[in-house]
Amino acid sequence: MRALKFAAIVGAGMTIAGVAFAGPWNDPAGRVNFTAPSGWVTEAQRSPANQTTVLTGNANNECYVFTSRNAGTASAPANRVHALTDPMPAADWQALANVNVQMFPHHNASVTSQSVDTSGFWPLQIAQLSGAERPVIAAISHRPGGLDLVGMCWTYDGPDATATYQALFHSMGNPGDAAWQAAASQQDAAQSAAQQAANAQAAQQAQQPQQQTQAQREAARGRNGHARGEGPSLRSPD
Numbered sequence: 001m002r003a004l005k006f007a008a009i010v011g012a013g014m015t016i017a018g019v020a021f022a023g024p025w026n027d028p029a030g031r032v033n034f035t036a037p038s039g040w041v042t043e044a045q046r047s048p049a050n051q052t053t054v055l056t057g058n059a060n061n062e063c064y065v066f067t068s069r070n071a072g073t074a075s076a077p078a079n080r081v082h083a084l085t086d087p088m089p090a091a092d093w094q095a096l097a098n099v100n101v102q103m104f105p106h107h108n109a110s111v112t113s114q115s116v117d118t119s120g121f122w123p124l125q126i127a128q129l130s131g132a133e134r135p136v137i138a139a140i141s142h143r144p145g146g147l148d149l150v151g152m153c154w155t156y157d158g159p160d161a162t163a164t165y166q167a168l169f170h171s172m173g174n175p176g177d178a179a180w181q182a183a184a185s186q187q188d189a190a191q192s193a194a195q196q197a198a199n200a201q202a203a204q205q206a207q208q209p210q211q212q213t214q215a216q217r218e219a220a221r222g223r224n225g226h227a228r229g230e231g232p233s234l235r236s237p238d
Contacts, residue, residue: 019043027052031067032149035171037164056168061161063153063168064100074146078184079191081142085116088125088140096140100152103132117170121181124169137162139169144180149173 020042026033031052036042040058047053053066073081090111097109112135114127122141129136129152138152149172153165174180 025054025056027054030175031147032065033173033175034065034151034168037168057153060156060158061153061164062156063151063165064102065149065151065168065172066100068096068099068140068148068150070142070146070148072146073142073144073148076144077187078144078180079187081144082122082181082184084142085118085123087114087116088127090114093127093129093138096148096150097129097131097136097138097152103136103152103154106131109136120170121184122177126166126169137165139166139172141169141172143174143176144183147174 020036022036022038022040024033024035025042029052032054034054034056036056040056040061042054042056045053045055045064047066050069051067053064056063056065073084093111093114094109098104098107101107108131109129110131112128112130114125117124117126122143125140127138129138132154134154134156136152136154138150140151141149143149151165151169151172153161153168155161
């Protein structure tokens, strides 16, 4: 890892200012946490006051983990954010990637492939990006309140590290995840109950005209029966 090469050389079990070694990393601002692979070092980067940017990796593998604001999910309930499983538009991927000027200094990111991983509670959007010095694999996971957790990785040397990057992406989280997940489950249950009640009411309303028609038919049969002399009759005297 070029940016943290000195820290990697220092070795496990030692620390230097501003650098943490492999294992869980927790954002002091409470926006993002993740687990770095064994042998990686992690360093927080300078970023705007309302965002977090972290650089993590080793001599061959480099990943940026950062947060981004999403106006589209700022007021969305937790269960709606949980249901965002459609692939993200390529234009949104490009705009997000071009923010990372360390990887895309010419703002020319483009999507070569993408998918959505729904194996976890929060869907994970994954894309392969071109336009940088080397291929970039990226991931984004939405959270309520307009918070996006983003990871972008590339490889300098060595074997394919896609599985390592995927594990890092899946480890990205937020301290509020458990509460948001509970809220999403409650919201889904409330919506399901409301839908069932609406369906029952609609079915009842659909039956009312049929019941009225049946009652009218029965009343008509009663009137017509007497008119035809089907009821008691008076015999004329002999």
